[in-house]
Amino acid sequence: xxxxxxxxxxxxxxxxxxxxxxxxxxxxxxxxxxxxxxxxxxxxxxxxxxxxxxxxxxxxxxxxxxxxxxxxxxxxxxxxxxxxxxxxxxxxxxxxxxxxxxxxxxxxxxxxxxxxxxxxxxxxxxxxxxxxxxxxxxxxxxxxxxxxxxxxxxxxxxxxxxxxxxxxxxxxxxxxxxxxxxxxxxxxxxxxxxxxxxxxxxxxxxxxxxxxxxxxxxxxxxxxxxxxxxxxxxxxxxxxxxxxxxxxxxxxxxxxxxxxxxxxxxxxxxxxxxxxxxxxxxxxxxxxxxxxxxxxxxxxxxxxxxxxxxxxxxxxxxxxxxxxxxxxxxxxxxxxxxxxxxxxxxxxxxxxxxxxxxxxxxxxxxxxxxxxxxxxxxxxxxxxxxxxxxxxxxxxxxxxxxxxxxxxxxxxxxxxxxxxxxxxxxxxxxxxxxxx
Numbered sequence: 001x002x003x004x005x006x007x008x009x010x011x012x013x014x015x016x017x018x019x020x021x022x023x024x025x026x027x028x029x030x031x032x033x034x035x036x037x038x039x040x041x042x043x044x045x046x047x048x049x050x051x052x053x054x055x056x057x058x059x060x061x062x063x064x065x066x067x068x069x070x071x072x073x074x075x076x077x078x079x080x081x082x083x084x085x086x087x088x089x090x091x092x093x094x095x096x097x098x099x100x101x102x103x104x105x106x107x108x109x110x111x112x113x114x115x116x117x118x119x120x121x122x123x124x125x126x127x128x129x130x131x132x133x134x135x136x137x138x139x140x141x142x143x144x145x146x147x148x149x150x151x152x153x154x155x156x157x158x159x160x161x162x163x164x165x166x167x168x169x170x171x172x173x174x175x176x177x178x179x180x181x182x183x184x185x186x187x188x189x190x191x192x193x194x195x196x197x198x199x200x201x202x203x204x205x206x207x208x209x210x211x212x213x214x215x216x217x218x219x220x221x222x223x224x225x226x227x228x229x230x231x232x233x234x235x236x237x238x239x240x241x242x243x244x245x246x247x248x249x250x251x252x253x254x255x256x257x258x259x260x261x262x263x264x265x266x267x268x269x270x271x272x273x274x275x276x277x278x279x280x281x282x283x284x285x286x287x288x289x290x291x292x293x294x295x296x297x298x299x300x301x302x303x304x305x306x307x308x309x310x311x312x313x314x315x316x317x318x319x320x321x322x323x324x325x326x327x328x329x330x331x332x333x334x335x336x337x338x339x340x341x342x343x344x345x346x347x348x349x350x351x352x353x354x355x356x357x358x359x360x361x362x363x364x365x366x367x368x369x370x371x372x373x374x375x376x377x378x379x380x381x382x383x384x385x386x387x388x389x390x391x392x393x394x395x396x397x398x399x400x401x402x403x404x405x406x407x408x409x410x411x412x413x414x415x416x417x418x419x420x421x422x423x424x425x426x427x428x429x430x431x432x433x434x435x436x
Contacts (some may be wrong), residue, residue, distance in 0.1 A: 016145040018251050020152060020176075024169065025248040027156060029241075029314040032166055035107070038237025040166060041244030043111040045228040047119065050096070054088045055126060076199055078188075082127060083198070089123040107237070114170040121178035128184030133266060140187045148180035226367050227382035230374045239379050245314055246324035246383075253302065253329045254336065256294040260287060261340045268348030277349065281405050284341050289415035291337035299333040302326070327383035335390040338409065342397045345405065354400065362393040 028040050093116040099105070100112025125144070132141050155172025158164065228247075232240045264287050271279050302309075306322040314321075346355040366389040373381030401407040 016142075016149055018255050020149065021248055021251060023152075023156065024173075025245060026313050027159065028166065028169070029245065029318060031160070031163070034238040034241050034317070036166055037241035037244065038232065038239075039107045039111070040169075041228060041240050042232050042237070043108055044244070045225045046096070047115070049225055050092050051119070051122065051126070054085070054092065054123070055130075075195075078131060079198060081130075085123055085127050089120055093119055110167050111170060114167055118170045118174040118177065121174045121181055124181035125177040125184065128181055128188055131188055132184065140184070143187075144180040144184040147183045148176040151179045152176040226370050227374070227385070230370060231379060231382060234374055235379060242318060242321040242379065243324060243382050245310065245318055245321040246328055249302065249306070249309070249321075249325045250328040250332055253295055253298050253332050256298070257291050257332070257336050257340060260291055261344060264341060265344040265348060268344050272348050272350070280345050280349065281407050284345055284401070284405070284407050285411045285415060286419075288337045288341050288409075288412040290419045291341075292333075292412065293416045293419040295333040295337065299329050302329050324379070324383050327387060331383070331387045331390050335394055338394060338397060338412070339390070342401060345401070345407075349404070351404075358393065358397060358400070361396075362389050365389050365392065 028037050032040070096112050096115045096119075100109045100115070103109045105112075125148070128144065129141060132144075152172055152175075155168075155175060159168050159172065228240055228243060231243055264283065268280060268283060271277065271283065303326045306325050307319050310319050310322055310325070342358070343355045346352065366385055369385035369388060370381055373385050377384075398409050401409075
């Protein structure tokens with residue numbers, strides 16, 4: 001259902017994003033104390049949470065209403081989503097700067113005061129990313145990400161050379177995001193975007209559809225990151241830092257999932273918009289099979305080498321994060337492909353309320369489990385609670401997808417060998433062309 005060229009480009013793009021996150025956490029663990037690592041983990045968790053909250057409104061609705069369009073309505077949709085993005089970002093930035101100004105959390109105050117320096121450029125970057133994703137323009141996304149990588153390389157080098165305080169990381173990340181956003185906007189076309197008219201009903205449609213995404217992201221992201229806040233509040237910032245390291249490495253396994261899901265949702269929207277709803281079944285099953293084929297070997301590799309990787313990159317004082325990482329990687333490798341593909345199909349089919357319901361219930365279960373287990377068994381609860389939640393959610397969404405689209409989870413596993421053979425055939429074809 002996808003060209004391997006686009007899959008490869010998408011993997012490269014998400015690899016650059018993961019590389020940025022990994023480089024940042026390695027830099028933090030090597031330059032700063034365990035308490036500062038924990039504070040940074042909490043700050044980035046807050047940043048991630050509010051970003052996903054805002055994007056829940058913008059991203060899903062933008063891709064849903066712009067995929068497959070090429071007329072004036074396309075530019076009107078882009079402009080309305082951009083303005084909505086700015087309004088939400090301004091509100092969130094004011095709130096967090098105020099929290100930093102009144103010094104509610106002393107260890108985080110300076111980071112909160114600098115929040116807009118990173119968040120505003122990041123919101124521009126993410127918006128143009130969604131626009132390019134809606135058109136599956138993965139090659140253009142690579143150019144913007146490459147620019148960010150270059151600027152961050154300069155900034156990080158300065159931080160290492162002059163041993164600058166941790167807040168300079170925020171400044172560097174903001175500069176990198178702004179440069180990438182600038183390149184992205186050039187490829188979108190500023191003139192037609194500026195000239196597009198603003199129609200009030202588009203705001204209503206975007207918010208009406210996006211509110212389900214916002215609620216989904218609010219509950220889902222809070223659920224996935226609740227353990228960071230719980231460990232910081234009931235355990236220690238040092239243990240929060242261990243959790244943050246484990247989460248960063250888990251993103252390596254999330255890479256294929258994130259990459260292919262960014263292709264799946266626009267494709268699913270295109271199928272629905274063209275009246276080809278029946279094709280959602282093969283799209284779902286082939287996509288999940290492909291992801292499982294990629295993620296299972298990645299899990300085995302990271303499980304076997306977790307202690308060595310953390311010792312080498314972060315230092316011996318952080319090897320306690322390895323068991324956390326193994327459980328988190330297993331959870332993501334087995335269950336994330338099904339959950340994310342479920343969300344893509346439901347949103348594309350015009351059933352965001354069903355997606356929101358599943359995320360809401362699972363989030364409540366995870367939050368209750370996490371709170372209870374952190375108080376009883378400590379840090380291990382940070383990975384055990386999500387695993388239990390994912391298992392229960394797996395059987396729930398299986399029933400829904402079978403009823404709505406006749407999707408079979410067993411087919412997803414049966415198609416794994418076909419995914420390997422398809423990739424092998426493509427590789428052999430490319431090799432043959434090189435030698436011919």
